[in-house]
Amino acid sequence: MTVKLKNDSSSEDEPLGNGGRKAARPARGSKRRAVKEEESSSGEQEEVLSQEVKKRKTVSKRRAPARKVKEEEGDRDAKKESSVDGEEDSEEFKWWEREEEKDDSVKWVTLRHNGVMFPPEYTPLPSHVRLYYGGKAVELPAEAEEVAGFFAALLQSDHAQNPVFQKNFFEDFLSVLNKHGGARNGIDIQEFSKCDFSKMHAYIQQQKDQKKQLSSHEKKLLKQEKDKQEEPYKFCYLDGRKEQVGNFKIEPPDLFRGRGAHPKTGKLKRRVQPEDVVLNLDKDAPIPEPPAGHKWGEIRHDNTVQWLCMWRENISNSFKYVRLAANSSLKGMSDFKKFEKSRELKNYIDIIRADYRKNLKSKVMLDRQIAVATYLIDVFALRAGGEKSEDEADTVGCCSLRYEHISLKPPNTVVFDFLGKDSIRYYQEVEVDKQVFKNLSIFKRPPKEPGHQLFDRLDPSILNKHLQNYMPGLTAKVFRTYNASKTMQDQLDLIPNEGSVTEKMVRYNAANRAVAILCNHQRTVGRSHAQSMQKATEKIEEYQWQKIRYKKAILQLDESELKANPKFFKEINDLTKEEQMSIHKRVLEREREKYQKKFARENEKRKFEGEELLPESQLESWLADVEEMGKEYVEELETGLVTVKPTLQSVEKLKAQIDKLEQRIRTTSIQMKDKEDNSTVALSTSKISYIDPRLSVAFCKKYDVPLEKVFTKTLREKFKWAIESADENWRF
Numbered sequence: 001m002t003v004k005l006k007n008d009s010s011s012e013d014e015p016l017g018n019g020g021r022k023a024a025r026p027a028r029g030s031k032r033r034a035v036k037e038e039e040s041s042s043g044e045q046e047e048v049l050s051q052e053v054k055k056r057k058t059v060s061k062r063r064a065p066a067r068k069v070k071e072e073e074g075d076r077d078a079k080k081e082s083s084v085d086g087e088e089d090s091e092e093f094k095w096w097e098r099e100e101e102k103d104d105s106v107k108w109v110t111l112r113h114n115g116v117m118f119p120p121e122y123t124p125l126p127s128h129v130r131l132y133y134g135g136k137a138v139e140l141p142a143e144a145e146e147v148a149g150f151f152a153a154l155l156q157s158d159h160a161q162n163p164v165f166q167k168n169f170f171e172d173f174l175s176v177l178n179k180h181g182g183a184r185n186g187i188d189i190q191e192f193s194k195c196d197f198s199k200m201h202a203y204i205q206q207q208k209d210q211k212k213q214l215s216s217h218e219k220k221l222l223k224q225e226k227d228k229q230e231e232p233y234k235f236c237y238l239d240g241r242k243e244q245v246g247n248f249k250i251e252p253p254d255l256f257r258g259r260g261a262h263p264k265t266g267k268l269k270r271r272v273q274p275e276d277v278v279l280n281l282d283k284d285a286p287i288p289e290p291p292a293g294h295k296w297g298e299i300r301h302d303n304t305v306q307w308l309c310m311w312r313e314n315i316s317n318s319f320k321y322v323r324l325a326a327n328s329s330l331k332g333m334s335d336f337k338k339f340e341k342s343r344e345l346k347n348y349i350d351i352i353r354a355d356y357r358k359n360l361k362s363k364v365m366l367d368r369q370i371a372v373a374t375y376l377i378d379v380f381a382l383r384a385g386g387e388k389s390e391d392e393a394d395t396v397g398c399c400s401l402r403y404e405h406i407s408l409k410p411p412n413t414v415v416f417d418f419l420g421k422d423s424i425r426y427y428q429e430v431e432v433d434k435q436v437f438k439n440l441s442i443f444k445r446p447p448k449e450p451g452h453q454l455f456d457r458l459d460p461s462i463l464n465k466h467l468q469n470y471m472p473g474l475t476a477k478v479f480r481t482y483n484a485s486k487t488m489q490d491q492l493d494l495i496p497n498e499g500s501v502t503e504k505m506v507r508y509n510a511a512n513r514a515v516a517i518l519c520n521h522q523r524t525v526g527r528s529h530a531q532s533m534q535k536a537t538e539k540i541e542e543y544q545w546q547k548i549r550y551k552k553a554i555l556q557l558d559e560s561e562l563k564a565n566p567k568f569f570k571e572i573n574d575l576t577k578e579e580q581m582s583i584h585k586r587v588l589e590r591e592r593e594k595y596q597k598k599f600a601r602e603n604e605k606r607k608f609e610g611e612e613l614l615p616e617s618q619l620e621s622w623l624a625d626v627e628e629m630g631k632e633y634v635e636e637l638e639t640g641l642v643t644v645k646p647t648l649q650s651v652e653k654l655k656a657q658i659d660k661l662e663q664r665i666r667t668t669s670i671q672m673k674d675k676e677d678n679s680t681v682a683l684s685t686s687k688i689s690y691i692d693p694r695l696s697v698a699f700c701k702k703y704d705v706p707l708e709k710v711f712t713k714t715l716r717e718k719f720k721w722a723i724e725s726a727d728e729n730w731r732f
Contacts, residue, residue, distance in 0.1 A: 093241055094721075094724070095329045095332065095721070096332070096336065096721040105304065106303050106304060107303055107306050107330060108282075108303050109239050109282070109303065110237070110238070110239055110282045110284075110285070111236065111237070111238055111239075111280065111282050111285065111303070111308070112236060112237045112281060112282065112285040112286070113233075113235075113236035113237070113245065113281065113288070114232045114233050114236075114288050115233070115277070115279055115288035115290075116233065116249070116250050116277060116309045116322055117233045117250065118250050118272075118274070118291060119250060119251070119252035119253075119271075120252075122142060122145075122146040124142050124145060125145060125149070125200065125203065126203070129199055129200055129203045130199060130200070131145070131152075131195060131196070131197060131199075131200060132195070132196035132198075132199065133187055133189050133194050133195055133196070134187075134194045136187055137185075138183050138185065138187045138189065139183055139184035139185040140177065140183060140184070141177070141184065143176050143179075143180045144173065144176045144177040144180060147169075147172065147176050147177075148173060148197065148200065150169075150254050150255045150268075151169050151173070151197060151255060152197040152200035152201040152204055153201065153204050155197050155198070155201040156201070159255075159257060159265070159266070162265065162266070164261075164263065164265055164266060165255075165266030166192055166266065167192075167266065168265060168266035169255055169266040171267075172266075172268035176268070177189065215604050215608070216601075216604065217604065217605070230249075233245060233248040233249075234248065236308060236324070238324070238328075238329070238330070241329070243324055243328045243329065243330075244325035244327060245308065245322065245323075245324060246322065246324055246326065246328075246331075247323070248322055250272045250277075250311070251269065251272070251320075252271075253268065253269055253270055254269050255267070255268060255269065256268075256269050258423075259422045259423040260395075260419060260422070260423020261394075261419075261423060262423060264315055264316070267315060269314065269315055270314050272311055273294060274290040274291055274294040274295060274296055274297070275295060275296070276311045276312065277296055277297050277309055277310070278296070278297050278298040278299075278300055278309065278310045279296055279298070279299050279300065279308070279309055280300045280302055280305065280307055280308055280309065280310070281299065281300075281301065281308075282301060283301045287299060306323055306324065306330050306331075306334070307321040307323050308322045308324070309321070309322035310322070326714065326717070326718040327714075327717035327718050327720065332718070332720070332721045335693075335718075335719075335721075336721055338481060339485070339692040339693075339694070341473055341474075341478055341481075342481035342482040342692070343485075343692070343732060345471065345474065345478055345479070345482045346486075346732075347471075348470050348471045348474070349482070351470065352374070352378075352467075352470050353378065355470075356370070356371040356375055357433075357435075359371035360372065360433070360435040360436060360439060361435060365457060366457045366458065366462075368439055368442075369443070369455045369456075369457050369458045370458060370462070371439075372440065372455075373398050373399060373455055373458055374463070375432075375433065375436055376398050376436075377398055377476050377480070378479050378483065379432075380416075380428065380430065380518075381479070381480050381483050381484070381518045381519050381520075382397060382398040382426075383398065383421060383476070383480065384397050384398055384399055384463060384464070384475070384476035385397020385398050385399045385400035385401070385460065386399070386400060386459070386460050394419060395418075395419045395420060395421060395422070395423055396418050396419065396420070397420065397421075397460075398455070398476070399455050399459050399460050399463060400453070400455075400459075401418065401453075401454040401455065402418075402450070402454060403444055403448050403451065403453075403454060404450040404451070405417060405418040405454070406440060406444075410437075412431050412432055412433070412434050412436075412437040413430070413431055413432075413437075414430055414431075414432050414436075414437065414440060415427075415429045416428045416430070424522050425522075426520050443455065460476065463476055464476060480519065480690065481690050481692075483518065484515045484518065484686055484690035485690070485691055485692040485732045486732060487515050487518055488511055488512070488514075488515050488691045488692075488732070489695055489731060491510070491514050491515075492508075492511055492695060492698075492699055494511075495511065495699075497703055500667070501704075501705055501706070501709065503670060504703050504705050505674075505705065506670050506671075506673070508696075508699060508710065509674055509678060509683060510677070512686060512687055513677065513678060513681050513683060515686045515690065515691055516681045516682060516683055516685065516686045517681065519686050519690060521681065521682040522680060522682060523681065523682040524680070525679045525680060526679070529675075529679050532675065533672060533675070533676065536668055536671070536672045539668055540665055540668050540669065541579075541583060542583055542586075542587065543661045543664050543668070544574075544575070544661075544665065545575060545580065545583050546661055547571075547658055547661045547665075548571060548572055548574065548575060549636075549642045549644075550644075550648075550654045550657050550658050551568070551569055551571075551572050551654075551658065552572060552640070553644045553648070553654055554651050554655070556641065556642065557650070557651055561651065577637060580633075581637070584630070584633040588626060588629065588630050588633075591626045592626050595619065595622040595623060596623075598622075599614060599618065599619040602614055687710075687715075688715065688718075692722075692732050693711075693719040693722035693723075694722045694725065694732075695730075695732055696710045696711065696722075697722050697723050697726040697730070698726050698727065698728055698729070698730040701726075707723065
């Protein structure tokens with residue numbers, strides 16, 4: 001039996017989905033241009049781009065120059081402030097190698113920066129776009145129109161359907177409206193139900209869609225303009241070193257969403273003005289110019305703190321800070337000290353555990369409550385908790401647990417059910433020490449009832465003061481970091497140094513998952529999860545289809561292979577004709593879409609560069625190749641003869657391709673299971689904040705796993721100190 005050959009010279013490792021063929025050929029007699037593969041949209045949006053860039057430039061001219069510190073002055077200052085130990089602007093500052101940097105009483109000697117970047121001023125809506133009340137168009141003052149626009153933008157979201165969100169928004173909207181003189185055309189707005197935001201929503205959505213339709217080159221131009229505006233704020237000089245600033249932008253005004261059932265959801269996050277902002281610099285630093293017509297709230301020179309700017313936000317009346325970026329020296333030192341403090345707990349944990357177990361039977365009720373709370377924090381990684389005001393979300397921690405948050409099932413099972421940080425539900429049914437169970441029963445005795453505090457004599461400050469008797473700086477939070485890292489170390493110790501990188505990463509993620517579950521780091525299943533799993537399933541189906549095709553091709557070359565190894569060919573008839581047709585259709589649709597995007601992308605690039613556009617005949621030629629591929633698939637179904645390339649005409653080469661496909665199937669299947677297992681667990685939270693990064697570094701070095709598999713580029717920069725200081729034998 002002969003193999004049906006394809007007359008081309010493609011490589012052996014052909015891409016999946018081309019039906020045993022090389023990727024569709026270019027037009028005959030012409031060369032194909034090599035284009036970078038990237039997603040982009042087509043369409044002519046010069047007018048939208050021009051307006052967007054013009055608007056951003058106007059904002060830039062109005063704000064940026066007014067606050068920019070003179071470059072010459074900055075350069076001069078930087079030279080003055082260079083460390084006597086070396087030129088730290090040009091040489092990397094490896095603080096983790098310098099013992100003197102570990103004293104954190106003074107954070108800096110000199111600090112210079114350009115302040116914060118304010119959001120652009122509000123641009124009023126066109127005159128034909130209005131809020132309607134009782135069917136009548138309302139002429140709103142700009143300040144109230146902006147607030148109405150915040151709600152209109154969310155009109156199709158779950159937030160806008162939430163009665164609490166609606167109530168809070170409407171109260172703040174009316175407050176702003178009345179403050180600025182009410183509606184210009186005299187309409188008296190009193191009822192939320194009569195408000196119609198649909199026209200505003202449609203316009204806002206149209207503007208979003210227009211931005212999405214900008215070409216990649218137009219988006220690139222906008223990004224360049226945006227980067228230019230942000231550049232003065234991205235870096236500061238700390239003791240003469242150029243360091244990156246983290247969140248240098250002040251959040252624009254909007255409606256507060258909150259997490260879970262937050263009582264303030266929908267309230268207006270007001271616009272922050274320069275008068276609200278406190279700047280922190282050294283005494284001799286030039287003070288950035290505030291926006292025209294404004295002045296800074298305060299200038300401080302406090303070198304015992306790390307923040308550069310500060311203001312109070314109006315929702316929870318808490319402070320917001322501009323700090324150095326995650327990869328900065330100060331942040332690195334802070335992380336290092338946090339993890340070293342948790343490692344130090346190893347030297348005291350046995351004594352602490354012995355004491356709280358002994359005090360579970362103390363005759364003093366406060367001591368019993370401290371013992372039980374410490375047990376729960378140590379064993380189940382509960383947060384300490386604290387009192388909340390009435391207008392905050394009803395979230396609790398260990399010390400603020402109430403009567404109704406735990407249920408007791410004899411002999412020693414406790415059911416926890418409460419809202420933890422960020423309104424994430426904590427629900428666990430666990431077995432506890434018998435004396436702990438007995439004490440919890442005592443803490444729930446009458447006259448206590450729902451609403452009463454379980455630990456009525458204890459709060460986090462009392463607990464932390466008690467813990468500091470064992471170790472300086474020990475707080476309940478240190479237990480959480482300690483137990484997370486200790487759990488990770490124990491889990492990593494169970495991983496065998498074998499298998500592929502993918503298999504090792506699945507085991508690493510399983511260890512990370514154990515920590516995330518311990519810390520109750522949950523997340524909702526992402527909207528794209530089902531689609532992602534479907535794509536992976538289809539990918540495996542296509543690998544399987546290719547495998548079967550190659551096995552058929554082997555028998556076309558040598559029928560004796562069937563007798564020599566019948567098990568190898570057992571799956572050759574697993575796919576029905578209908579299943580194969582479905583795969584063919586999917587592959588062909590993907591090929592057509594690929595060439596249509598390629599054609600649009602190439603012409604977009606040529607148009608931007610002023611070159612001659614590709615003719616429609618080029619696209620037609622590419623699509624004709626896809627149609628030819630489709631005909632071959634039809635013929636293959638009818639005759640049973642598989643089309644393969646000349647370079648795959650030997651049994652050995654076909655078997656090599658089958659081995660590669662089997663490996664891809666294994667890898668994709670493993671990744672699918674891993675993704676499914678992690679769909680409701682937030683691995684990144686524990687990895688970034690609770691697990692000592694040196695554990696991950698040691699794992700990668702010991703198991704020959706590329707570091708980029710564990711840490712993103714941002715995290716590799718953040719944890720550079722850990723990457724350079726930990727070897728494969730490092731232990732928590």
